[in-house]
Amino acid sequence: MVTQAEIARKIRVFMITRGHPYPGQRYRHGWIPVGPVSLAEAKTTAEVAAAATAEAKRLTGRDIPFEFHDDVEPQLAREYSEGVLQGLDRFPDAPLGAVRTADFGAERRDDEFTWAHAVGPGDGRTASGKYEIEFNRKGEASERANEILHMKQARGAYAYGDVKGLALHEFGHVMHEGYGTAGEASDTAWKWAEAKTLAAHPPAPTPPRRPWWRLGRAGTPEASTGPSHDDVRITLMRELSFYAVTNRHELAAEAFADVMVNGDQASDISRQIMGQLEARVRR
Numbered sequence: 001m002v003t004q005a006e007i008a009r010k011i012r013v014f015m016i017t018r019g020h021p022y023p024g025q026r027y028r029h030g031w032i033p034v035g036p037v038s039l040a041e042a043k044t045t046a047e048v049a050a051a052a053t054a055e056a057k058r059l060t061g062r063d064i065p066f067e068f069h070d071d072v073e074p075q076l077a078r079e080y081s082e083g084v085l086q087g088l089d090r091f092p093d094a095p096l097g098a099v100r101t102a103d104f105g106a107e108r109r110d111d112e113f114t115w116a117h118a119v120g121p122g123d124g125r126t127a128s129g130k131y132e133i134e135f136n137r138k139g140e141a142s143e144r145a146n147e148i149l150h151m152k153q154a155r156g157a158y159a160y161g162d163v164k165g166l167a168l169h170e171f172g173h174v175m176h177e178g179y180g181t182a183g184e185a186s187d188t189a190w191k192w193a194e195a196k197t198l199a200a201h202p203p204a205p206t207p208p209r210r211p212w213w214r215l216g217r218a219g220t221p222e223a224s225t226g227p228s229h230d231d232v233r234i235t236l237m238r239e240l241s242f243y244a245v246t247n248r249h250e251l252a253a254e255a256f257a258d259v260m261v262n263g264d265q266a267s268d269i270s271r272q273i274m275g276q277l278e279a280r281v282r283r
């Protein structure tokens with residue numbers, strides 16, 4: 001049985017996806033036409049794309065087309081979209097121009113195919129003149145993809161464990177590349193991890209000076225001035241993710257996804273980096 005509340009909800013969802021203000025004034029012709037469905041209700045991949053595009057327009061006032069190949073599973077397309085829309089909800093001015101699935105050809109990362117990437121205007125490859133997020137057309141279906149990502153999170157590889165998190169990682173690239181904050185994020189993370197490593201393992205006291213005839217070729221052992229590069233990397237791997245230490249771009253994107261997915265449970269360093277990004281966006 002369909003309740004009044006359910007009908008009202010569907011009408012509201014419809015009004016919102018069409019960009020109508022709500023509470024819904026009476027529709028101009030006194031009639032709610034059959035039209036695009038909400039992201040949650042979309043059944044086909046094309047419907048998902050249309051609903052996501054409408055929702056992005058509502059959030060940002062801009063046209064950010066979502067385009068997915070028909071052979072991409074609707075549920076997978078929905079989860080990609082949900083992640084990106086969550087990003088747009090928090091950062092409506094994100095320099096994002098389009099979202100799509102694409103054939104990645106031979107591009108590989110580690111032992112597996114590349115899941116997704118963000119293409120920048122500097123690469124000369126984006127029609128929108130902004131950043132564009134592309135998901136590999138060859139992606140696993142949603143259930144399997146979430147399983148794999150969950151396992152990767154459990155092993156510490158990524159800061160998130162689902163498809164939505166993957167989309168938010170890419171959104172993190174769009175933000176940090178767009179605002180030029182990846183370097184700052186990396187510096188902050190490195191200093192933070194150094195201090196944390198040092199607190200956990202204070203340096204051994206300086207060894208007594210040895211007479212010169214006992215010295216090896218290396219000379220007097222240096223007094224330890226700080227934690228080793230490897231120890232700092234390990235701290236960052238443990239506190240954020242293995243993938244975060246790949247380079248400053250991945251570090252920034254991982255920190256972004258960490259906060260968006262894990263909220264209050266995110267690492268301290270991820271929240272600091274998000275704070276820096278937000279300060280930059282507000283400027």
Ligand SMILES: [Zn+2]
Nearest residue numbers: 169173250253
């Ligand atoms: Zn990345």
